[in-house]
Amino acid sequence: QEQHDSLSRLRTALVVGLVTLWLVLATIVWGVGRRLRATSQRNEFLALHDPLTGLPNRVLYADRVASALAASGRAGTDVALVVLDLDRFKEVNDTLGHRNGDEFLRIVAHRLTTVLRPGDTVARLGGDEFGIVLPGVGAETVELILRRLQDTVGQEAELGGVAVTAECSLGYAMWPSDADHADALVQRADLALYAAKAARASIVRYHAGIDEFDPQRLGLVAELRRAISGGDLVLHYQPKVDAVTREVVGFEALVRWRHPVRGLIPPADFIPIAESTGLIGPLTQWVVDTALAQLSAWHRSQPQLVMAVNISARNLRDDLPGWILNRLAAHRVKAHRLVLEITETSFATDPARATLLIEELSAAGVVVSLDDFGQGYTSLGSLGHLPVSELKIDRGFVVAMQNNPEDRAIVASVIELGHHLGLRVVAEGVENEAVCALLRDLGCDTMQGYLFSPPVPAEEALSLIDTIPVPA
Known part of the structure; x- marks a missing residue:
């Protein structure tokens, strides 16, 4: 009996030992497995993420x-x-x-x-x-x-x-x-x-x-950034005249860059660069502010003049109406004396948003002109729904209308359509008396071009009011 009890105790001890060993081994295996899984997950994370920031790599x-x-x-x-x-x-x-x-x-x-x-x-x-x-x-x-x-x-x-x-x-x-x-x-x-x-x-x-x-062009952008804040930009003013009386009714402000090496750079050489960078915003603000300051200075002697400035599609931001109205108030200029010329492409980019912004400006009295009309972005059917007061015929049609019956027919249609919608019609690019006479006969309201004057500095602009010749 005593031997049997000893064997039973031995078997029990062996079972307990084996169970204990299994538990220890299971714990070790589980721990190792957990560490391996964690290491695997960590390695997988590191393979796809930046270790410093934890962001994706x-x-x-x-x-x-x-x-x-x-x-x-x-x-x-x-x-x-x-x-x-x-x-x-x-x-x-x-x-x-x-x-x-x-x-x-x-x-x-x-x-x-x-x-x-x-x-x-x-x-x-x-x-x-x-x-x-x-x-x-x-x-x-x-x-x-x-x-x-x-x-x-x-x-x-x-x-x-x-x-x-x-x-x-x-x-x-x-x-x-x-x-x-x-x-x-x-x-x-x-x-x-x-x-x-x-x-x-x-x-x-x-x-x-x-x-x-190229490095030269990129360097030009860096210089333009400095020019905006450093006083190297200047506005020239081109007169807009009544088609019948040739009375100067206003000016369009056109920016020039007085480059220390290249001389006077026209806008065609730097505006596209500004539009492809973040510089078009501060550039446009400088132009609007300077043009309004000039209009305010002219007010005492010429209170009837209006000032037109160009607005890029990149300027059509939610804060544009508020900023424009703020600058009008700062310069004590009435809203109807400012004309914002906005291209058709500005509406084509985001019609709903552009329309809302222009409606807000129009409601405040600012005149909005649809510039370069006829390039094909605005359908004739939608024109009546745009909150604009003026159409400006694309200069390409105006220049070609003297010798091309199709262009002449397009210009005639635009003038007729504009008047039917209650809009004033402006023709730019008028360079000779023959085109001027054609536009006048078609009923165009306002003209602009080198026939009357190229863009000139501010100190020469007012003298044009008395010197633009009236045809016999």
Whole structure:
């Protein structure tokens, strides 16, 4: 019996030992497995994310771009691809050390993530460069989003007891209008960023000509930025005359750039560059402000004159009406003495938004003129619904109408249509008496062109009122 009990105790001890060993081994295996899974997940995360900021890296960024294009292709919406680069980040690293530089990158990454929508992607592409995917965003709203990003990134951050602020440059491209596949979209967003950095312009959208940007042209943009704030721009004024009496009824303000080396640069050489960068905004503000100041100075002797200025499609932002009315009040100019010339393409870009902004300006008394009419962007049927007071016939038709019956017929139709809709009709590009007589016979209201005067400096403009010859 005693031997039997000993064997029972031995068997029990063996079972307990084996169970204990199994539990220990199971715990070890479970722990090792958990660590292996965690390591695998960590390795997988690191393969797709930036270890410093936790943002997606280039690999995941490329996947997100492809996914966004596929989803937007099914939904019929646009995608904006943005590349952001911090300006003067090297100074932070060199001055405050790499540890503070890394912390600054983490701060920027966090700010970018919090300001965007849940479906957007922010990736760190390397160094101080970030990529942003904005699915379902139209071209008309992208720059508003990017300015909000700039404002967010530009907020002060304290690093090592020092308050640091950052500026950034952004280049972007739109799918499908700027590129038809992912690789081209990525490349063109990079090109836009390159142009923005080289030209010191804050935001640049890719356009066809950007591939041809050379150092000289990019340098011109940098110089233009300084010229806007440095007093190197000047306005010249071209008279607009009554078609019957030839009385000067107003002037169009046309900007020129007094370049220290190249001399007087006409707008055709720098306005397209300004429009492809963030410079068109401050340039237009300078033109409007200067033109209103001049009109105010002329008011005592010529209170009947009106002043026309050109507005780009890029200027049609929600704050435009308020800003225009503020400047009119500041210069004590009545709203009806300002004519904003807006091209048909401005309406074609975003008709609903443009119409709302122009309606607000028109309701306040500002005269809105549809410039370059006849290029084909505005249908005759929709013209009656646009909140404009004036049509300005495209100069190409005016120049050609003397020798081309088809162009003459187009001009006649535009004048008749404009009058039927209660609009004043202006013809620009009038260069000889024959064209002037044709326009007068067709009932054109106002004319403008070298027959009467080229654009002249402000000090010469008023003398034109008494010197433009009246035909016999």
